[in-house]
Amino acid sequence: MKKIRIAGAGCTLVAALALAGCSSGGGGGSGGGTPAAKDPTTLSTSDSPMxxxxxxxxxxxxxxxxxxxxxTNSMKCDAECVKEWPHMKGKPKAGDGxxxxxxxxxxxxxxxQATYAGHPLYYFADDHKAGDTKGQGIDKIWYVVDPxxxxxKKAASSGGGGGYGY
Known part of the structure; x- marks a missing residue:
C-alpha cells in the first residue's frame, strides 16, 4: 500500500479510506496515523502522578x-460553586479503562450531570489543558477519580490551586 502525506493534515494516510481518521487541525500532531480528537463525551482513563x-x-x-x-440526586455544588467547578453534562460513553x-x-x-460510580463529575476551571490536575485535594473535598x-486522595505533584470551600 502506498502512503500519502497531506500537508497540514497532521497524519499519514494509507490509501483514501484512512482520510476519515485524520485531524484537520493545523496542530501538527505526531504523524504516523494520529487519530482525530476523541469525542469529549467519552470517559477514559489517563496516567497521572497519582x-x-x-x-x-x-x-x-x-x-x-x-x-x-x-x-446522589441533588448536587451540593450550588450556582456559585459551579463557576469554579463546572459539571460534566449529560451521559458520557465508556472509553478505554x-x-x-x-x-x-x-x-x-x-x-x-454525568456521574461515575454514583458520583457527579466536575471539571476545575483552572485546569486549562489536558492532564492538568490543579483542583486535586482543594479544601480536602475535591479529588480526581480513579477507574x-x-x-x-494522594497529593498532585504539581500542587493545587486556591481554595473554594463548600
Missing part, C-alpha cells in the same frame, strides 16, 4: 466533590 485517573475525551481531568456523597456500568446521570432538575469511581 495513578490512573478519569478524564473526558479531550483528556481533561474529572473530579468528584465529597460533599455530594455517592449515588472505564466501566460502562458505572456511568450514569443525576436525576435532579435542570440539565442532567473504580473512588476519590484519589
Amino acid at each position: 495513578g490512573k485517573i478519569l478524564v473526558d475525551g479531550k483528556g481533561r481531568t474529572l473530579y468528584l466533590f465529597t460533599s455530594d456523597g455517592k449515588n 472505564v466501566q460502562a456500568n458505572l456511568i450514569g446521570t443525576t436525576k435532579g432538575g435542570g440539565t442532567p 473504580h469511581g473512588k476519590a484519589i
